[in-house]
Amino acid sequence: MIENLAEFYERIGRSDLAAEAYIKDKPYFTVQDSACRIGHVSFSYRDFYKVALVLETGKLYYADKWIMIDRPALMFSNPMIPYAWEAMGNAKGRGCFCIFNEAFIEASEKMGTLADTPLFNLSKERIYFLNDDVLKSVTEIFDKMRRELQTDYSQKLDILRCYVHLMVHEAMKAAPTSTYVPHKNAAQRIAELFLALLDRQFPIEWPKKILRLKSATDFADRLSIHVNHLNRVVKATTGRTTSDLINSRIAQEGVQLLQHSRLSISEIAYSLGFEELSSFSNFIKKRTGSSPTELREVAG
Structure with a gap:
């Protein structure tokens, strides 16, 4: 199963998906508050990219492993990696995420500047636990994304791409060296x-x-x-x-x-x-x- 943006919004109980999200070759980017729910989110592929600040406790399942999220974490997902989420305890929907489609990403990023990051490199870690300083920085980046989305600036997509870059590097910089030094079998x-x-x-x-x-x-x-x-x-x-x-x-x-x-x-x-x-x-x-x-x- 491949979940698209419309199906994702329906699953989390939202009805405010912008019209441009239905146009595959038009760049789409948005920031939302999290909507974690008790129980399993179906194990499936998504046809969009997602960077999520996870502030709930739960289990994240991949094809061959799972990981317990029990402290603030930044999660990267892309259309090539299926996953499922199981919220634990009294989930209140804390946290936030940004989602964007393939058209939002520029070719130079996918094959160049971001090629060796968690967004595109399948061998990279996809979960980064955050200390207080990095959590503050990541939260501020999400706030800046929200504010930028409200502007009429003609080049705001470029600014949003820069914020995505910055968030990726904030996570990788704070991680233990062994999690982001290239290591490919x-x-x-x-x-x-x-x-x-x-x-x-x-x-x-x-x-x-x-x-x-x-x-x-x-x-x-x-x-x-x-x-x-x-x-x-x-x-x-x-x-x-x-x-x-x-x-x-x-x-x-x-x-x-x-x-x-x-x-x-x-x-x-x-x-x-x-x-x-x-x-x-x-x-x-x-x-x-x-x-x-x-x-x-x-x-x-």
């Missing part, structure tokens, strides 16, 4: 290279740039490893199969092109590696529940 490194290679193929720019790597075998060949080894390490690292990650990303790009480009459906199909229009139609229908024509009609 071969499996993690391969998985990260695969994900980076997958991401670099997009966005598609017809006709100059069309999809070249379309299968697990294509990626394995490019990485000079056996496809079975690639499949094993990707599954172990992300919890998803190589093919599922590839197909999800292709489908995401297909939907964006159908709804926000002037390319014909045939041109979109070819640019995404489908030689037959019927194959593309079946693929999109299977992944989204709607045909390419229906998705284009929805976009008007």
